[in-house]
Each structure stands twice: as C-alpha cells, then as structure tokens.
Amino acid sequence: MTERFDDAQLTRYSRHFLLKGFGESEQAALRSARVLLIGLGGLGGVAALYLAAAGVGDLTVCDHDAVELSNLQRQIIYGDADLGTAKTEAARSRLEGLNPDVLVRTIDQRLNGDRLVDAIEHADLIVDASDNFETRYALNRTCFRVGKPLVYGAAIGTAGQAAVFVPGNGTGCLQCLFDPEQDDPERDCHSAGVFAPLTGIVGSIMAGEAIKVLTGFGTSLAEHLLTLDARDMRMRRTLRPREPGCPICGTGG
Amino acid sequence: MKAKDRRLAELRRSIPEVSPEEALAMQKAGAALVDVRDTDEIAQGSPTGAHRLGRSYLELRVEEAVPDMDQPIVVMCAGGVRSLFAADALKNMGYTKVHSIAGGFSRWKNEGRPFEVPKMLDAEARERYARHILMPDVGEAGQLKLLNSKVLLIGAGGLGSPSSYYLAAAGVGTIGMVDHDVVDQSNLQRQILHREDTVGLPKVESARRALLALNSKLNFVAHETHLDSSNVEEIFSGYDVIVDGTDNLATRYLINDACVKMGLPNVHAAVYRFEGQLTVFWPEYGPQHGGCYRCMFPNPPPPEMAPSCAEAGVLGVMPGTLGLLQAVEVLKILLDIGEPLVGRMLHYDALGARFTELKIRTNPNCPYCREGAEFPGYEDYAQVCASTKS
Structure with a gap:
C-alpha cells in the first residue's frame, strides 16, 4: 500500500497516519474522492481549506460572486488583493497554494436544472455551504433523487447548525427539518449580520463530517442535528425529526 | 415664555452648573464626565477620559459606565443646554450627584481643557465590518473596541x-x-x-x-x-x-x-x-x-x-x-x-x-490563584512531554 503515497505525501499526511483507525486506505479514500462544494462564503471557504x-x-467549488470588502470580516480564504476577483478563482489559487495535490475545479455560475443534476452525479459527496433556502432545497431534492450524501451547515448571528443527510438511511432530509412555506427569506446575513468565527466553526465541522462520510471513519451527524450558540458557547446534538410523509425522502428517507 | 425656556429655568435651579475648570477638577477627583453629544459631534473632539454615551441611549448605557449611583457625574453637551436635560434624566434614574457643564464643549475647548479626537470607523472599515456592525452585540462601538x-x-x-x-x-x-x-x-x-x-x-x-x-x-x-x-x-x-x-x-x-x-x-x-x-x-x-x-x-x-x-x-x-x-x-x-x-x-x-x-473545580487553596495569594514565582520546567501536538 505504501507505494501509493510518495515521501512528500507521507510527510504531509503523517498526522493522519498516526491516528488509530486512519490509515493509508482512509487517506486514499480522500484522495480518490470527488467533492462538490456549493457556496464559497464564510462556511464554504473554510470547509474548502x-x-x-x-x-x-478532486474538489469542485461553485459560486458566482466576486470577493467584496464586507466578505473579509470572516471569509479567510480571501484577502485584500482578491477584491473584485471571482471567488472561485481566488479560492482555487489559495487551495492550490495550500495543497498542490488537490485538483480544484471551478464553476463560476449558479447551478440549476440539468447542470445541477450533472454536477451532483459527478460527485461522491456534496457540501451545502450556500446562503439561501432556494439553493438548499434544490440541493436536498437532487441529492435524494440521485442518491448522494449531503453535508449541511448554516450560520446566522451567533447561531449555527450542521447535519449530514444520507439518502436511504431512513433519517430524514433537510425538508423534514424545515418547512419551505414558513421560511423567512428576509432573514439572512445581509440583514442580521454574522459573528465572524461562527461561520468558521460551522465550516470546519462540515469539513470534518465530510471527511468522516468519505472515509467511513467515526460517526457522522447522519442522524443528528448539531446546534450551537457562540454567544454562550452552548452546543447541543439532537436526534433529527423525520417526516414520514416527506415528499423528498419519502417514508423518512 | 416658551415651555422649553420655562423648563430650562426649572432645571437650572435643580441641577448645579459647573465651569469647565471645575468639571476638570471634579473629573480628576473621580467624577465621571459623560459626553451626551451625537456621534458626529463627538467625532470632532471630546474631553479626554469622557464616557461618550450620546443622548439617545443614555439611560440604557449609563449604568455600565457609572455603576455607582453616588459617584459624582458631570454632564457635557455642546453649549450647556442639552446637558441640563440629560442631567435631569440621570437624576431621575437615581444618580445623586449630577452636574451640568455650563458652556459645554465649546467653552471647554476655548479654555484649552484637554480633549482628544476619538477614533471612529472610516467608510472602508464600515464596509469591511458591515456584518458585525449589523449585530446589536457588536455594532460600531464593538468594532472600534476590536480595532483597539x-x-x-x-x-x-x-x-x-x-x-x-x-x-x-x-x-x-x-x-x-x-x-x-x-x-x-x-x-x-x-x-x-x-x-x-x-x-x-x-x-x-x-x-x-x-x-x-x-x-x-x-x-x-x-x-x-x-x-x-x-x-x-x-x-x-x-x-x-x-x-x-x-x-x-x-x-x-x-x-x-x-x-x-x-x-x-x-x-x-x-x-x-x-x-x-x-x-x-x-x-x-x-x-x-x-x-x-x-x-x-x-x-x-x-x-x-x-x-x-x-x-x-x-x-x-x-x-x-x-x-x-x-x-x-x-x-x-x-x-x-x-x-x-x-x-x-x-x-x-x-x-x-x-x-x-x-x-471545573476551583482549588480554594491554589497557591497561584487563590484570593490574596502572593505570587510563588515562575518555574522553568524542563521539557515535559505531552502528546498534544496540534
């Protein structure tokens, strides 16, 4: 198995290999994984890093925005020199600078319809770091239709949450958690603000969950919802509700 | 006589007015100097060491700055009128020693009393930290705190x-x-x-x-x-x-x-x-x-x-x-x-x-952090290995 990683890689990932239960086959699973990451904001940037x-x-990052000054309060993947650059391009150069072994692909537009289905079909796992419910529901719907695991996270104000949805495991989907009819489309970071490091915490947890799903290592949030409030630093992990009549995941997924 | 003038005359009788010189002496002796002017006025300069609370949130913010109801307070505005109304509000909250500075900041400045130009967020910082400024928990004041x-x-x-x-x-x-x-x-x-x-x-x-x-x-x-x-x-x-x-x-x-x-x-x-x-x-x-x-x-x-x-x-x-x-x-x-x-x-x-x-259980006899402990001195431990390399 050793020949599968060269010396530089063995050094680079040495702290993984020292972990009990995380060997070269887990590292190889990461290397052969194709991840689609939607949204390169506060959550997506740190998850991508x-x-x-x-x-x-193989990491495909998707965003149609350019870097703005107000992003830099929390989106540490960018810097002053990236202002005005497409987020996907700025992220690509930062990610390749961190790890040249990663093939970074970029999609510089909003994905929907067939293009979204294609992108999801091409991936082994989808990370939902988007900032709007329309995209979130579309990702959830398509992941369940195509049968791909979805790592979800959200952050607003000082509150954050994360979960993993796995089609077919009977633990529900995003739509079992939320009612699309009742969402308040006005409540987003533009109006409510967001505490800078909160997005990083949620984004890093999302990355950890994605690694667990891809390697089969540990227990992911596949049945639970993690909620946290950074204001008082309270964290809770609760069993997720599931809707037996859910139109997306059917009889509870 | 207009209602405001009648009211001002009443306030002048109930609120002691002090000169900038007296106010400065009181501040040095421990009084709180509260500047109740608006943000754009304060941006031009404000007495050194003043609490810049403004008028609109004065009652909501003053207790954090001046927790002791018996601490003397001198209130300042631009000319000495708004400060009388503000001083009255503080009296109504229960502060017992409230004064108003006659002539306000313009007299303070003319007499050469010490003031500083407080740091405010510039337009770029306002944009960069917009998502923080929107949060009631942070706001412009909080962002300024972070920058300092x-x-x-x-x-x-x-x-x-x-x-x-x-x-x-x-x-x-x-x-x-x-x-x-x-x-x-x-x-x-x-x-x-x-x-x-x-x-x-x-x-x-x-x-x-x-x-x-x-x-x-x-x-x-x-x-x-x-x-x-x-x-x-x-x-x-x-x-x-x-x-x-x-x-x-x-x-x-x-x-x-x-x-x-x-x-x-x-x-x-x-x-x-x-x-x-x-x-x-x-x-x-x-x-x-x-x-x-x-x-x-x-x-x-x-x-x-x-x-x-x-x-x-x-x-x-x-x-x-x-x-x-x-x-x-x-x-x-x-x-x-x-x-x-x-x-x-x-x-x-x-x-x-x-x-x-x-x-976490606190050790009431901890030689380092128990109340009144005399610092025991530093120890330069030889490298103690802990496999917590992160």
Missing part, C-alpha cells in the same frame, strides 16, 4:  | 492558524504571535496559515504574510522566540487576552502563571487525536471564580508519568474547530458579550460529533 489540507483529491 | 484590542497567540500551529485568521478577519487591531518553529511539510495537513511556498520559513513570518494578505491594516507583532520565565512578562505586557495554542506542557504552565500574575484572561485549548478541550482560565472574572490551570493540574507530571514524546496523530480539521472556538471566546471577552467559558470546560469528541460541558 480543510478539505484541501486533508487531501481530498 | 491586542491579542497574543502562543503557537502558530493547528490552533493558532484558524484563531489568528479569524481574529484578523474580525478586525482585532493588534495580533502578536509567539513561535520559534519553522513551517514543515507535515504542518500543511491542518495548519491553514501556512502554505507550500512558506515551508522552511519561520512560522511567525509565514503567519505574518497570510494575515496581512487577509487584512493589510492589521498590526502584526512577531515574537520569534521561545517563551521562558525571563521574557514572558515582557512579551505579555500590553496585550488584552492571551491565547494558549501551545503543544508544550512546560509552556502551558508558564502561560498560566503569567496570566494569573498579570490578571490576563487565558483562552486555553488542547487537542489530542479526535478530542479537544476548551476553557477560559481567568480567576479575576466575575462571580464564577473559575480558577486556573493549576487548580486542575497543580504540577506537571513526573517524567515517568508524562505522555510519550512521540508526535500524536490528529484529524486535520480538529485543531481548526478548537482554534475557532478559541477565537469566539477571545472576541466575547474583548466585546464583553455573552458568557465566557470561565469555570466550564467544553469537551469536543469529533468522532461522535458530540460536545459536552464539564464544570
């Missing part, structure tokens, strides 16, 4:  | 990478970093501050490049040295918060002891394989009396009990999450919001995606 650092082999 | 804050991180590794990144992004004005290592290829699996092309450089230099690229306005102070008892106080002095991201037990004791002695909050985190812990050691904080590291571990373990020196494995993203949690605690302390993790320890089990909170 840790996925690239950990050695995910 | 100084945070020292010990260790530019797995914990220090994300915490320094987010503190720089959030607008902490001065960030110091202590580390004497160079960037190694094996760091890149988790230490996102560093990159392929900084391998071989001192970590503080690599950190400086990454943090200034993110926020070129940051004041970064590199301490490329090893902390010991001879330099710890000199390095720590001037900082508001210390962040312990060290991988070394001897250094951890040193950080603890210096923080206790200097009254500095110590935001502590440690990572081992898939587990991490986080707490704030800050014996002086509020009612919690949360104790210090030595309350939990009075002394380093003897060499034969110490964990192996071999480097331990760590899931790449683990120190990331913990380092970010440290950044949250730092910002809460700097902004004075929420409830810091004093007296509580957050334990994170990444494998189970589970957070649990433990109460």
Whole structure:
C-alpha cells in the first residue's frame, strides 16, 4: 500500500497516519474522492481549506460572486488583493497554494436544472455551504433523487447548525427539518449580520463530517442535528425529526 | 415664555452648573464626565477620559459606565443646554450627584481643557465590518473596541492558524504571535496559515504574510522566540487576552502563571487525536471564580508519568474547530458579550460529533490563584512531554 503515497505525501499526511483507525486506505479514500462544494462564503471557504489540507483529491467549488470588502470580516480564504476577483478563482489559487495535490475545479455560475443534476452525479459527496433556502432545497431534492450524501451547515448571528443527510438511511432530509412555506427569506446575513468565527466553526465541522462520510471513519451527524450558540458557547446534538410523509425522502428517507 | 425656556429655568435651579475648570477638577477627583453629544459631534473632539454615551441611549448605557449611583457625574453637551436635560434624566434614574457643564464643549475647548479626537470607523472599515456592525452585540462601538484590542497567540500551529485568521478577519487591531518553529511539510495537513511556498520559513513570518494578505491594516507583532520565565512578562505586557495554542506542557504552565500574575484572561485549548478541550482560565472574572490551570493540574507530571514524546496523530480539521472556538471566546471577552467559558470546560469528541460541558473545580487553596495569594514565582520546567501536538 505504501507505494501509493510518495515521501512528500507521507510527510504531509503523517498526522493522519498516526491516528488509530486512519490509515493509508482512509487517506486514499480522500484522495480518490470527488467533492462538490456549493457556496464559497464564510462556511464554504473554510470547509474548502480543510478539505484541501486533508487531501481530498478532486474538489469542485461553485459560486458566482466576486470577493467584496464586507466578505473579509470572516471569509479567510480571501484577502485584500482578491477584491473584485471571482471567488472561485481566488479560492482555487489559495487551495492550490495550500495543497498542490488537490485538483480544484471551478464553476463560476449558479447551478440549476440539468447542470445541477450533472454536477451532483459527478460527485461522491456534496457540501451545502450556500446562503439561501432556494439553493438548499434544490440541493436536498437532487441529492435524494440521485442518491448522494449531503453535508449541511448554516450560520446566522451567533447561531449555527450542521447535519449530514444520507439518502436511504431512513433519517430524514433537510425538508423534514424545515418547512419551505414558513421560511423567512428576509432573514439572512445581509440583514442580521454574522459573528465572524461562527461561520468558521460551522465550516470546519462540515469539513470534518465530510471527511468522516468519505472515509467511513467515526460517526457522522447522519442522524443528528448539531446546534450551537457562540454567544454562550452552548452546543447541543439532537436526534433529527423525520417526516414520514416527506415528499423528498419519502417514508423518512 | 416658551415651555422649553420655562423648563430650562426649572432645571437650572435643580441641577448645579459647573465651569469647565471645575468639571476638570471634579473629573480628576473621580467624577465621571459623560459626553451626551451625537456621534458626529463627538467625532470632532471630546474631553479626554469622557464616557461618550450620546443622548439617545443614555439611560440604557449609563449604568455600565457609572455603576455607582453616588459617584459624582458631570454632564457635557455642546453649549450647556442639552446637558441640563440629560442631567435631569440621570437624576431621575437615581444618580445623586449630577452636574451640568455650563458652556459645554465649546467653552471647554476655548479654555484649552484637554480633549482628544476619538477614533471612529472610516467608510472602508464600515464596509469591511458591515456584518458585525449589523449585530446589536457588536455594532460600531464593538468594532472600534476590536480595532483597539491586542491579542497574543502562543503557537502558530493547528490552533493558532484558524484563531489568528479569524481574529484578523474580525478586525482585532493588534495580533502578536509567539513561535520559534519553522513551517514543515507535515504542518500543511491542518495548519491553514501556512502554505507550500512558506515551508522552511519561520512560522511567525509565514503567519505574518497570510494575515496581512487577509487584512493589510492589521498590526502584526512577531515574537520569534521561545517563551521562558525571563521574557514572558515582557512579551505579555500590553496585550488584552492571551491565547494558549501551545503543544508544550512546560509552556502551558508558564502561560498560566503569567496570566494569573498579570490578571490576563487565558483562552486555553488542547487537542489530542479526535478530542479537544476548551476553557477560559481567568480567576479575576466575575462571580464564577473559575480558577486556573493549576487548580486542575497543580504540577506537571513526573517524567515517568508524562505522555510519550512521540508526535500524536490528529484529524486535520480538529485543531481548526478548537482554534475557532478559541477565537469566539477571545472576541466575547474583548466585546464583553455573552458568557465566557470561565469555570466550564467544553469537551469536543469529533468522532461522535458530540460536545459536552464539564464544570471545573476551583482549588480554594491554589497557591497561584487563590484570593490574596502572593505570587510563588515562575518555574522553568524542563521539557515535559505531552502528546498534544496540534
């Protein structure tokens, strides 16, 4: 198995190999993994950095925005010199600078319809770091239709949450958690603000969950919802509700 | 006579007016000088040491600035009229010794009394930190506090990478970093501050490049040295918060002891394989009396009990999450919001995606942090191995 990683890679990932239960086959699983990451904001940027650092082999990042000054309060993947540049391009150069082993692909537009289905079909795992419910529901719907695991995270104000949805495991989907009819589309970071490091915490947890799903290592949040409030630093992990009549995941997924 | 003039005449009878000279003498003797003018007026200048509370939120904010109802207060506006109304409001709240400055700031300035031009956010900062300014918990005042804050991180590794990144992004004005290592290829699996092309450089230099690229306005102070008892106080002095991201037990004791002695909050985190812990050691904080590291571990373990020196494995993203949690605690302390993790320890089990909170028992006889303790002195422990390399 050793010949599968060269010396530089053995050094690079040495702290993984020292972990009990995380060997070269787990690292190889990361290397051969194709991850689709939607949204390169506060959540997606940090998730992408840790996925690239950990050695995910093929990372597709999707965002249609350019870097703005107000992003830099929390989106550490960018810097002053990236202002006005497409987020996907700025992220690509940062990720390749961190780990040249990672193939970074970029999609510089909003994905929907057939293009979204294609992108999801091409991936082994989808990370939902988007900032709007329309995209979230579309990702959830398509992942369940195509049968791909979905790592979800959200952050607003000082509150954050994360979960993993795995089609077919009977633990529900995003739509079992939320009612699309009742969402308040006005409540987003533009109006409510967001505490800078909160997005990083949630984004790093999302990266950790993605690594667990891809390697089969540990227990992911596949049945639970993690909620946290950074204001008082309270964290809770609760069993997720599931809707037996859910139109997306059917009889509870 | 108009109603306002009648009311003013009444107020002049009930509120003692003082000259700027008298007000300055009272301020020097311990009175609180409260400037109730609007933000744009204050931006032009305000007496040195004044509480700039403004008029609209005066009643809501004054108690934080002046908790003692019997402390003398001198109220200032631009010309000495609004300050009479404001003084009356303070009297109604229960303040017993309220005065108004006759002639206000214009007379204060003309007489050559000391004032300063307070720092305000410029248009660029307003845009950069827009998402913070929107939050009631932060706002412009909070953002200014962050810009004037100084945070020292010990260790530019797995914990220090994300915490320094987010503190720089959030607008902490001065960030110091202590580390004497160079960037190694094996760091890149988790230490996102560093990159392929900084391998071989001192970590503080690599950190400086990454943090200034993110926020070129940051004041970064590199301490490329090893902390010991001879330099710890000199390095720590001037900082508001210390962040312990060290991988070394001897250094951890040193950080603890210096923080206790200097009254500095110590935001502590440690990572081992898939587990991490986080707490704030800050014996002086509020009612919690949360104790210090030595309350939990009075002394380093003897060499034969110490964990192996071999480097331990760590899931790449683990120190990331913990380092970010440290950044949250730092910002809460700097902004004075929420409830810091004093007296509580957050334990994170990444494998189970589970957070649990433990109460920390304070040692009432701790030779370092018990009330009235005389500082026992620093100990330069020989390298005690702890396999918590993060």
